[in-house]
Amino acid sequence: MERSRVHVERGCDLELLRARAIHQRNLNLSKRCALITGITGQDGSYLAELLLEKGYRVVGMVRRSSAENFERIEHLVDRVELRQADLLDQLSLVNLLRDVRPHEVYNLAAQSFIPTSFSQPLLTAEFTALGVTRLLEAIRLVDREIRFYQASSSEMFGKVQETPQRESTPFYPRSPYGVAKLYGHWITVNYRESYDLYACSGILFNHESPKRGREFVTRKIAEGAARIAAGLASELRLGNLEAKRDWGYAPEYVEAMWRMLQQDAPEDYVIGTGRHHTPREFCEIAFARVGLDYRDHVKVDAALLRPAEVETLLADASKAKSTLGWEPQTSFRELVELMVDAEIERAQRAKARASGS
Ligand code: NDP
Numbered sequence: 001m002e003r004s005r006v007h008v009e010r011g012c013d014l015e016l017l018r019a020r021a022i023h024q025r026n027l028n029l030s031k032r033c034a035l036i037t038g039i040t041g042q043d044g045s046y047l048a049e050l051l052l053e054k055g056y057r058v059v060g061m062v063r064r065s066s067a068e069n070f071e072r073i074e075h076l077v078d079r080v081e082l083r084q085a086d087l088l089d090q091l092s093l094v095n096l097l098r099d100v101r102p103h104e105v106y107n108l109a110a111q112s113f114i115p116t117s118f119s120q121p122l123l124t125a126e127f128t129a130l131g132v133t134r135l136l137e138a139i140r141l142v143d144r145e146i147r148f149y150q151a152s153s154s155e156m157f158g159k160v161q162e163t164p165q166r167e168s169t170p171f172y173p174r175s176p177y178g179v180a181k182l183y184g185h186w187i188t189v190n191y192r193e194s195y196d197l198y199a200c201s202g203i204l205f206n207h208e209s210p211k212r213g214r215e216f217v218t219r220k221i222a223e224g225a226a227r228i229a230a231g232l233a234s235e236l237r238l239g240n241l242e243a244k245r246d247w248g249y250a251p252e253y254v255e256a257m258w259r260m261l262q263q264d265a266p267e268d269y270v271i272g273t274g275r276h277h278t279p280r281e282f283c284e285i286a287f288a289r290v291g292l293d294y295r296d297h298v299k300v301d302a303a304l305l306r307p308a309e310v311e312t313l314l315a316d317a318s319k320a321k322s323t324l325g326w327e328p329q330t331s332f333r334e335l336v337e338l339m340v341d342a343e344i345e346r347a348q349r350a351k352a353r354a355s356g357s
C-alpha cells in the first residue's frame with residue numbers, strides 16, 4: 001500500500017517534470033534564438049544582455065577550460081544557456097548548430113589582442129580566420145536560413161588608404177590579427193555571394209568599456225590611473241602614445257550588430273564615432289579624473305612598441321546612420337571618465353580586501 005502510493009507520487013512528479021520540460025521546449029521554440037560565440041568576452045556579455053532584453057533565447061558557445069572564466073557574464077548565467085564547442089573543432093560546431101537550431105549566429109570569438117597575434121600568428125589564424133569558415137560551413141550544412149554576423153575590425157584598414165575609412169576603402173592590414181580578420185571578412189562576403197546566406201560583416205572600430213580586456217590600452221590606462229591614485233601602484237608603462245584611434249562605447253556597438261541582422265538584405269557596415277584621439281589624450285583625461293598629472297606617472301617603454309603599427313583610424317559610419325539608424329551617443333570624455341570611475345571602485349575594493357576590512 002505504502003509502496004504503491006510512493007510509486008504513484010513519483011509517477012506524478014515525473015509527469016509534472018515531463019510536462020514542464022515540454023512547456024519549456026515549446027516556449028524556447030516560439031522565441032527567436034541567438035547563438036553567440038565569444039559570449040565570455042566584452043562584446044559577448046553586452047550582446048547577451050541586449051538580446052535577453054529583446055526576448056531572445058540566448059545560447060553562448062564557450063570553449064572547454066580547466067577553470068571557468070565567466071566573470072563578465074556572472075550576472076547572466078541563470079538566463080543564458082552555455083554550450084561547449086570550439087572554433088578549432090568543426091564537428092563540435094556542426095553538432096552545436098544541430099542541437100540549438102538558432103535563428104541568428106553572432107561570431108564574436110577570436111584571438112583579439114594584436115601583440116599576441118605577433119607572438120602566436122598561427123594560432124591567431126586558426127581562431128580568427130579559419131574559425132569563421134568552420135562556422136560558415138556548419139551553417140551551410142545545418143540550416144542556410146540562419147542569419148550570420150561576423151565581427152570584423154577596423155584593423156583591416158591598417159595602413160590607411162583613405163581617411164576617413166568607409167565600407168569601400170581598400171584594406172591594408174598591419175598585423176597577423178588584421179590579416180586574419182581580413183580573411184574572416186572576405187570569407188563571409190564569399191559565402192553570402194556563393195550560397196546566398198544572410199551573412200553580414202560589421203567593420204567595428206575600437207570600442208571600450210569597463211569590461212574591456214585588461215591588456216588593451218584604454219583599460220590599462222584607466223586601471224593604472226585609479227591604482228596610482230589609490231596608492232596601489234606608482235607608475236604606468238605604455239608604448240606608442242601618439243597613435244590615433246576612433247574609440248566608442250561598447251554597449252552601443254552591440255546594438256548595431258543586432259540591427260545588421262534585422263534588415264531585408266545582408267550587407268557590411270562600418271561602425272565608429274567619426275572622431276579619433278591618442279593614448280596620450282586618454283591619459284590626460286584619465287589622470288585628471290583622479291586629480292593627477294599623467295606626465296608624473298606614465299613612462300614610455302620601447303618593449304611595448306609593435307613591429308608594425310596602425311598609426312591612425314577614423315570611421316565614416318554614414319551608411320550605418322542612414323540604413324540602420326545607428327549613431328554613437330557617448331563622447332570620448334564620457335567614455336574615459338566612466339572607465340576610470342569603474343576602476344576607482346575596483347581599486348577601492350582591492351584596497352579594502354588587502355586591509356582585511
Ligand atoms: P574579447 O577578447 O573580449 O573576447 C573574445 C572571446 O572569444 C572570448 O569569449 C574568448 O573566450 C572567445 N574565444 C577565443 N578563442 C576561442 C575559441 N577557439 N573557441 C571559442 N571561443 C573562443 O573580444 P571583444 O569582446 O572585445 O571583441 C569581440 C569580437 O569583435 C572579437 O572577434 C574581436 O576581434 C572583434 N573586434 C573587437 C573590437 C573592439 O574594439 N573590442 C573592434 C573590432 C573587432 P575565452 O573567454 O575562453 O577566452
Ligand code: GDP
Nearest residue numbers: 114215216217218237238239240241243279304
Ligand atoms: P588595438 O587598436 O586593437 O591595437 O587596441 P589597443 O588598445 O591594444 O591599442 C591601441 C593603441 O594604443 C595602439 O596604437 C597601441 O600601440 C597603443 N598603445 C600604447 N601603449 C600601449 C600599451 O601599453 N598597451 C596596448 N595594448 N596598446 C598600447
